[in-house]
Amino acid sequence: KNEVEQSPQNLTAQEGEFITINCSYSVGISALHWLQQHPGGGIVSLFMLSSGKKKHGRLIATINIQEKHSSLHITASHPRDSAVYICAVPYMSRPTDKLIFGTGTRLQVFP
Amino acid sequence: KAGVTQTPRYLIKTRGQQVTLSCSPISGHRSVSWYQQTPGQGLQFLFEYFSETQRNKGNFPGRFSGRQFSNSRSEMNVSTLELGDSALYLCASSAGPGQGNTEAFFGQGTRLTVV
Numbered sequence: 001k002n003e004v005e006q007s008p009q010n011l012t013a014q015e016g017e018f019i020t021i022n023c024s025y026s027v028g029i030s031a032l033h034w035l036q037q038h039p040g041g042g043i044v045s046l047f048m049l050s051s052g053k054k055k056h057g058r059l060i061a062t063i064n065i066q067e068k069h070s071s072l073h074i075t076a077s078h079p080r081d082s083a084v085y086i087c088a089v090p091y092m093s094r095p096t097d098k099l100i101f102g103t104g105t106r107l108q109v110f111p
Numbered sequence: 112k113a114g115v116t117q118t119p120r121y122l123i124k125t126r127g128q129q130v131t132l133s134c135s136p137i138s139g140h141r142s143v144s145w146y147q148q149t150p151g152q153g154l155q156f157l158f159e160y161f162s163e164t165q166r167n168k169g170n171f172p173g174r175f176s177g178r179q180f181s182n183s184r185s186e187m188n189v190s191t192l193e194l195g196d197s198a199l200y201l202c203a204s205s206a207g208p209g210q211g212n213t214e215a216f217f218g219q220g221t222r223l224t225v226v
Contacts, residue, residue: 088154091167
């Protein structure tokens, strides 16, 4: 079993729809990262959160530490949101910035 | 503030050759991590450097090596290239020293194709 699981693996939506991507992890963490990867390959850090909720524009990330679960929501989705969304957690056996990644959720938003 | 810069962006090499990839972190960041991304394995950790010291190493063969310079720039080297080394190589920088709760900033990656 992977230490970080994401669902769904693939997601298609019509422009304007509300999107939810889920991430579950099995290890203790200090923070969880949500990342976005466009077809060109570069990765952008969207959020890093250790509790509660964070909002940036149309993106909202929540985390429940007790349940070891996080969600990324996109409100009023747009075709430019089409990308792979990846959650990642730090490897905690010793001080490190090493991240363990989920397999990603490929989102396609159609006009 | 300039972002993380990786060079080159694209590279084609033949089997048996060696390759060196470069990563310049965000100014002031001292921690650099390298990752390999392939369609089959996803993103996998290669190495992590902080203040010129390798702090952590992933489960890759000895053909994969790296180093960090005093200006925090990092290089990774792959010797005796194999077809399976074809991948997107990403580096990430953070302020460090990491406790897992510092934000990571990624470069655009170097896409290596081995033929």
